[in-house]
Amino acid sequence: MRDTFVKTLVELAKNNPQIELVTGDLGFGVLKPFWEQCPDQFTNAGIAEQNMTSMAAGMALEGKIVFTYSIGNFPTLRCLEQIRNDCAYHKANVKIVCIGGGFVYGSLGMSHQATEDLAILRALPDVVVMAPGDLVEAEACTKALAKYSGTAYLRLGRGGEKSIHKKLDNFQIGKAIKVKEGEKIAIFSTGAIFEEVQEATDLLIRKEYNPAIYTFPTVKPIDKDTIEKAAKRYQLIVTCEEHNIIAGFGSAVAEIIAEMKDKRASLLKIGVNDEYSVKVGNQKYLRQQYGMDAKSIEKRIIEELQNVSFI
Incomplete structure (x- = not known):
């Protein structure tokens, strides 16, 4: 899913200079195509997810469409106050992307297991919460969120997910x-x-x-x-x-x-x-x-x- 997300975001960003990707010092092997093709739209905020989220909110309030990126609980629970106060409250155009929902990083222990994120993020007013089931859904969710104006959460797997759909027609946020x-x-x-x-x-x-x-x-x-x-x-x-x-x-x-x-x-x-x-x-x-x-x-x-x- 993460490769599909990055590939889709690269194509979107090449056609829309307002799209920005901010990473919390993770995912460089996967994100390489983005920074090579869209270097002026990529920022490494370092291992400072709270700062990353507040910076993303500021960028969004200046007209950018910002995707923040990290694994497990790092872009969500670690910086929940910033998501709530800086992004959601202001309806800032920030899309929080978690790679590794559930037990993907299970070998690293409970600190890396994202098993409460859907509950916590869906409790925040006006925050869209998405969790695609395959690569086709991951692509559709990424495209839909790039068009959506407001704060959203995209929970992805890691890789190797089986395909459900050959294609999706008329995909919409909020529709099963x-x-x-x-x-x-x-x-x-x-x-x-x-x-x-x-x-x-x-x-x-x-x-x-x-x-x-x-x-x-x-x-x-x-x-x-x-x-x-x-x-x-x-x-x-x-x-x-x-x-x-x-x-x-x-x-x-x-x-x-x-x-x-x-x-x-x-x-x-x-x-x-x-x-x-x-x-x-x-x-x-x-x-x-x-x-x-x-x-x-x-x-x-x-x-x-x-x-x-x-x-």
Whole structure:
């Protein structure tokens, strides 16, 4: 995803001198194409994410479209006050980009595991929160945010994500995308965890279940219309996120369903169960340890179906 983001941003910046990229002293191997092709639109702010964010806000208030870039929690939780006070409050045109959402940097320990970022950033008023599920969505999100006027957060994986779409027509911020039709069960996914959802769906199909799949590249504003229609149509909605189940994507879906007067579906949220990872390992290992790999998703859904009366 990060290579797709950089490639897309380079093309946008070459055609728009107002676009600026600011890094917190990270990603040079990946960002090299940008600074080589757009050297006057690139700044290294150093390992000083608070300063980076305040500087980005100032640049944005002078008319720039600024993308800040770092890994894990560094461009978000480390400088949350600056995002809130300098960017969001002023509706500054700053796009905060996190590479390595979830357990991507799991081998570096919990300090590098971004598992609360969606919840915290979506709590800030007027901040758009996006988490693409594949390379096509990553490109579409980058283009959409470059056009969007205001503060936004783009949460990316790292690399090697599987493809969901061949192409996307009429991509819009705030709209979910139906990947697959299905019956009785709908699986909602945000971010790179989709690769596990896809594999879990294949396992469920072998056991004669036929879940529908929707991907949500936008967590905020959430696609209320799609959620409400699904809650009336399906009997079980499952949300999957590589993130704490508290206040994240699943909670955003739950908030919509809870206010519905006529709903059919029950809800199952799959993610990190409100805990920090005390284990160290690569992303695949930690997904297995915390119940977010394909087999765990399949198992949780089948267990939940025992409590759902299908009509």
